[in-house]
Amino acid sequence: MAEGDTTPGLPASVEATQALLARGDYVAGEGLATVLYLALAMERPVLLEGESGVGKTEVAKVLATGLGRPLIRLQCYEGLEMADAAFEWNYPRQLMAIRRAEAAGEGAPSEPELYGPEYLLERPLLSALRFEGAPPVLLIDEIDRADEPFEAFLLEFLSEFQLSIPELGTVRAPSPPVVVITSNRTRDVHDALRRRCLYHWVDYPGAHAERRILALKAPGLAEALTAQLVDFVQRLRGEDLHKRPGLSETLDWAQALTQLDVVSLTGPVLDDTLGTLLKHKDDIERIRGSEAARLLAEVQAAA
Amino acid sequence: MGPPATSSHPGQLPRNLLNFCRLLRSAGLPVGADQLLHAGSALALVGLDSRERVYWALRTNLVRDPGQFEIFDQAFRLYFRNPRLLEQLMGQLLPTLQRPVDDDEAGRQQVNRRLRDALGQEGGEPGESVLLELDRSGSSSDAVRLARKDFAQMSREEYAEALELLRRDWRAFPPMRIRRYRRTRRRGQLDLRGTTRSALRRGLGEALPVLRCRRRRPPDLVLLVDVSGSVSAYGRSFLQFAHLLAHRYPVVRCFVFGTRLTDVSRLLHPKDPDRALASITATVPDWDGGTRIAACLQEFNRIASREVLSRPATVLLLSDGLERGDPQRLQEAMATLQRRARRIWWMNPLLRYDRFEPLAAGIRAILPHADRVLPCHNVTTLVELASLLQTSPGNAGLPRQRFEHRG
Secondary structure, X not given: OOOOOXXXXXXXXXXXXXXXXXXXXXXXXXXXXXXXXXXXHHOOOEEEEOOOOOOHHHHHHHHHHHHOOOEXXXXXXXXXXXXXXXXXXXXXXXXXHHHHHHHOOOOOOOHHHHOOHHHEEEOHHHXXXXXXXXXXXXXXXXXXXXOHHHHHHHHXXXXXXXXXXXXXXXXXXXXXXXXXXXXXXXXXXXXXXXXXXXXXXXXXXXXXXXXXXXXXXXXXXXXXHHHHHHHHHHHHHOOOOOOOOOHHHXXXXXXXXXXXXXXXXXXXXXXXXXXXXXXXXXXXXXXXXXXXXXXXXXXXXXX | XXXXXXXXXXXXXXXXXXXXXXXXXXXOOOOOHHHHHHHHHHHHHHOOOOHHHHHHHHHHHHOOOHHHHHHHHHHHHHHHHOOOHHHHHHHHHHHHHOHHHHHHHHHHHHHHHHHHHHHHHOOOOHHHHHHHHHHHHHOHHHHHHHHHOOHHHOOHHHHHHHHHHHHHHHOOOOOOOOOOEEEEOOOOEEOHHHHHHHHHHHOOOOOOOOEEEEOOOOOOEEEEEEOOOOOHHHHHHHHHHHHHHHOOOOOEEEEEEOOOEEEOOHHHXXXXXXXXXXXXXXHOOOOOXXXXXXXXXXXXXXXXXXXXXXXXXXXXXXXXXXOOOOHHHHHHHHHHHHHHOOEEEEEOHHHHOOOOOXXXXXXXXXXXXXXXXXXXXXXXXXXXXXXXXXXXXXXXXOOOOOEOOOO
């Protein structure tokens, strides 16, 4: 979706931020737009928390496209290490250099030689600090999956936008990258990390916003069906479920209905496609059949 | 970056903001000075024309937890409707908003009382009480007797001493470290960083390969503690134990249940165990009441699938298993729990009876889904549990189905 070859500047107001997001087909409420505007203007990282599938990761992608910046993504997982996240030395090359020096009869190379920048392998965090041109957008995705030691390690990075490499010294960004951190809140992220960020809770979209999003992302769907579909999903979120359907599930469902050439919601269609909305066996068993029919009746009555 | 919008009342703003933050603090939101400064510059950026934007600019800087949104919203509504109103309202507002602080205060008072009591008896010198404690540890036969005594049969003084004993024996376990790799002399993967360093120092021919292996990660713990009438004495002492665990293991979640489930994980955070226990007692509504084990486990499973058991954890279930409801339902709840947990250890106070046999329907429903059934009625059994946790690594282990009478 990148358009034009001039890199656009930072948005100068909340409205401009909202417009930038809208250009990437991202419907953002006043709250999210304000927070992102502040994050860009105050050069601070932003922590987005919310249930899965509400569009947290998408924010970073749209920001990168809208600002014309490269997106650097760090997916977190348990046991994530500095060597995977920040930097690593190129050991084979280092060993080779020692071997070469020995073969030439020079003895071992000096330490500064062997730990020079040319032996350094960049991982996402380091490449977010060493860039040319405009600073990139760094997405640290699902921080709650990484463990506490990794969070602690991020603290220096987030407050100073720098990394300390023992052998080389401190690497500092010429200008701060845009940092978006997401969390599904499967565990609490440490307070020390929170306070270095602007915090925003991304909620499920309201009916109005969800209809607008569907109109943008699934234009093939008839307006009446879109309204029905959104109403159904909104009601479904009110049910007692293991995992309530997020926005991405709504989009999947809309996609499925488009593929199936559905014109209006009926009981059988619902039962057949429920798997795109609900991802837990217990949830599907609970809703399929009579519960789904009841919700559908409510939707039709409200229309 | 555009020029920061100029605020319409430059002089007024910081003072208002300062008062607002004071209000938030008194309502129990921890607002730091850095946050205040950030909030100030955020306001300068978004301007003061839109009330909604002021709201978002302040919230993103001052609140870091969705659980605090409600308090923030109330405070914001009150304050920014008419800041003048604040002083008049302070009196009416604070009692409702200050509840968490109040609880804290109550806890602190209780702790103070305990301290005073303790010092009063020992003649007011803290040093002396330490000496007395050392003395007591010398007479080991007393300690042994106490360690084996049933929690439910202890006098108040004995109970206090027993807890002291528990904390002392507990100290024998070295704290667990969670660095993720360590050097090893035996099997392991090649640590290229270390090896390269060694090659640089000694030359390639002389270099020694440096090996490393994964350090063991202590297991995540989930404690489910029954505090209904029949087991509350054991529940109470187990929570003391839970407090110790919470300060040693990196991840400990603790739930208390009787007729309903209460998450008390955060309440274990205070360093002082008495203060932590006081706030738990104050929070849990159904202490010493009836039991609905199945319903509470189902409720736990519902929450657990979202967050608590997102990583496989060791579940310690303390309960006598005496369920009056449908055993079928209990069995289903246990089966779900077992699928999600790495292992389930059932701490059953009934094991204090040597002739205990699993006859009750509830007990038979839980039994097939517990990896181990262990006693928990005195200090010795709890200390042994601690050592079991530490020696068994995070592996699933062979399901060992037997009663482990001890103590």
